[in-house]
């Protein structure tokens with residue numbers, strides 16, 4: 614019988630992803646996480662989640678942070694809320710798990726990382742798709758030399774967001790854009806499997822300055838695009854490998870979601886979820902499909918990240934999806950746009966502790 618005490622955790626930001634993803638999947642790991650309460654600036658949303666799962670409804674963020682029974686918060690506010698809510702949580706001495714992007718600017722991410730270190734609390738950040746069985750399987754095979762020396766990787770995610778997201782306008786404001794929002798998926802996989810990026814070259818611009826929402830209660834509303842909505846990033850990894858990122862809110866491409874190229878083969882997988890199998894290209898140029906490894910979750914298991922985070926808190930070990938890693942990913946995205954503006958390559962200076970493979974006994978098992 615384990616004597617692991619579940620970490621008492623409050624969800625801050627009780628929107629779609631809290632309801633459909635984090636609440637049910639954290640409840641799937643009750644041995645690691647106890648959801649003790651909910652807070653949203655729209656209190657009715659917190660009440661709705663509390664009705665689903667029990668727990669306290671907080672009336673303010675201060676109410677959460679001043680509650681000595683709360684050990685950790687999961688920050689599921691939208692991108693503009695990540696930095697202020699996480700910083701308040703860390704400064705209050707709570708362990709913090711955040712959705713991506715970790716912040717909107719690298720300086721903010723620096724402050725978060727420093728606050729976590731100063732308060733000696735854990736700071737973790739999505740995406741956590743790298744904890745998936747498919748991703749871990751491929752990563753191990755790469756470390757074992759199955760595709761030879763890794764020479765490059767490709768990532769792609771996006772499409773005309775206003776056709777499927779009811780608040781697409783929030784993702785096209787200055788400071789956000791497709792890189793900070795969705796590049797964290799392939800970039801986290803690349804930087805886990807290959808290591809840090811040292812320099813980027815960017816091409817990016819606004820392609821459709823005025824758009825219209827096509828989904829949700831505000832469908833038909835026109836809005837101005839004030840951040841680059843379409844672009845490419847070329848990456849130089851510290852170990853000599855190259856990377857290509859394509860992220861756009863304008864054109865959906867069939868560039869693979871995530872490919873990693875070696876001198877003896879290529880793996881192609883999803884960067885943002887687990888159970889969609891693996892494709893491998895062998896030196897003859899033929900592609901072979903493999904089933905997902907045993908245990909793979911179909912879709913993204915939102916609970917694995919918080920379970921690893923809780924395990925790290927109780928065992929006082931580093932989290933696998935660290936705030937420092939998320940800061941590096943954010944810096945790459947910021948530098949791609951800076952490079953596009955200046956027309957020159959830009960160095961990436963942040964680094965992060967190398968993530969540790971999950972191994973045979975996952976913390977959520």
Ligand SMILES: NC(=O)c1ccc[n+]([C@@H]2O[C@H](COP(=O)([O-])OP(=O)(O)OC[C@H]3O[C@@H](n4cnc5c(N)ncnc54)[C@H](O)[C@@H]3O)[C@@H](O)[C@H]2O)c1
Pocket residue numbers: 625626627628629630631652653654655658689690691692694698712713714
């Ligand atoms: N929706 C997805 O498919 C998806 C997928 C992956 C990641 N994410 C990320 O998860 C986060 C949440 O996404 P979502 O789709 O649930 O958004 P959402 O808009 O449905 O929910 C966000 C909630 O946070 C609340 N909120 C915002 N600022 C707050 C603050 N300062 N304090 C308290 N509450 C606040 C809002 O009232 C809202 O209820 C975003 O960062 C998003 O990028 C979303």
